[in-house]
Amino acid sequence: VETNGAIDPQMAVSKAAAILRDDLVAIFLAEADDEEVEQDRVPIPEPEPEEDMLIDDLDLGVRSLNCLKREGIETVGDLIAKSEQELMCIPNFGRKSLEEVRERLEKNNLKLRGE
Structure with a gap:
C-alpha cells in the first residue's frame, strides 16, 4: 500500500x-x-372503488367542484377524509355546498369524516 x-x-x-x-x-x-x-x-386494505372515484363523477355544482379542486381534493376518498369543519374552512365553500356534498355522498352510501 x-x-x-x-x-x-x-x-x-x-x-x-x-x-x-x-x-x-x-x-x-x-x-x-x-x-x-x-x-x-x-396487509393494507385496498381502497373501496367509490373512494377511487373522481369528485367530478359526483355531479356537484361548479362552485363546489372548483372549491374542492383548488384545495387538492380530487377523489371521493380525499373528500370523505375531510370533516365538516375542514370543508367549511375552504374559501367560497358554504353551507349550500356542504349540503350538496353530503347529498351526493349519501347517494353512494358514504359520509364525511366524523359523521
Whole structure:
C-alpha cells in the first residue's frame, strides 16, 4: 500500500478495514430489520372503488367542484377524509355546498369524516 505520507500504510489499511467492517455490519443489520418487517407486515386494505372515484363523477355544482379542486381534493376518498369543519374552512365553500356534498355522498352510501 502506498500513501502520500499524510498517513502511514498500516494506518490506511486499518482505517479501510474498519470502514468496510462498519459498512458490512450496517448491511447485515438492515437485512435483518427487513426480514423482521416482512414478518410483522400487516396487509393494507385496498381502497373501496367509490373512494377511487373522481369528485367530478359526483355531479356537484361548479362552485363546489372548483372549491374542492383548488384545495387538492380530487377523489371521493380525499373528500370523505375531510370533516365538516375542514370543508367549511375552504374559501367560497358554504353551507349550500356542504349540503350538496353530503347529498351526493349519501347517494353512494358514504359520509364525511366524523359523521
